[in-house]
Amino acid sequence: MSAARIGCLWKFRVSEAGGLDEIRCCGEYKQGFSMNEERFNAFEKMLSDILAQYDALTEKLAALKAEGKVKTVTYRQLFANKLQYQRILAYYRAYGLLDQDQEIC
Numbered sequence: 001m002s003a004a005r006i007g008c009l010w011k012f013r014v015s016e017a018g019g020l021d022e023i024r025c026c027g028e029y030k031q032g033f034s035m036n037e038e039r040f041n042a043f044e045k046m047l048s049d050i051l052a053q054y055d056a057l058t059e060k061l062a063a064l065k066a067e068g069k070v071k072t073v074t075y076r077q078l079f080a081n082k083l084q085y086q087r088i089l090a091y092y093r094a095y096g097l098l099d100q101d102q103e104i105c
Helices: 037-066 073-094
Strands: 010-014 020-025 028-031
Touching: 037 073
Parallel strands: none
Antiparallel strands: 010 020, 020 028
């Protein structure tokens, strides 16, 4: 897969056995690609870690807000990090890797 394909809509077709057997990019099927279990598990772990970090950030921000420290550099940096994680999770949702009904605040 080429880095030049950024912005191209990728679609995946899973075989009956549960493996990834086709990838569709820019309207063309690209056969012969496969995602091994190790790589799939790495994506799942990444999603899990991002969700955990997002939750931890939300808790830290709530604690700082309760202390009245919303004007501090720490609060602002953590808030910026929270926005970054929200954007990453929005990508996961857009590509069907995160449930649409799972709420991210």
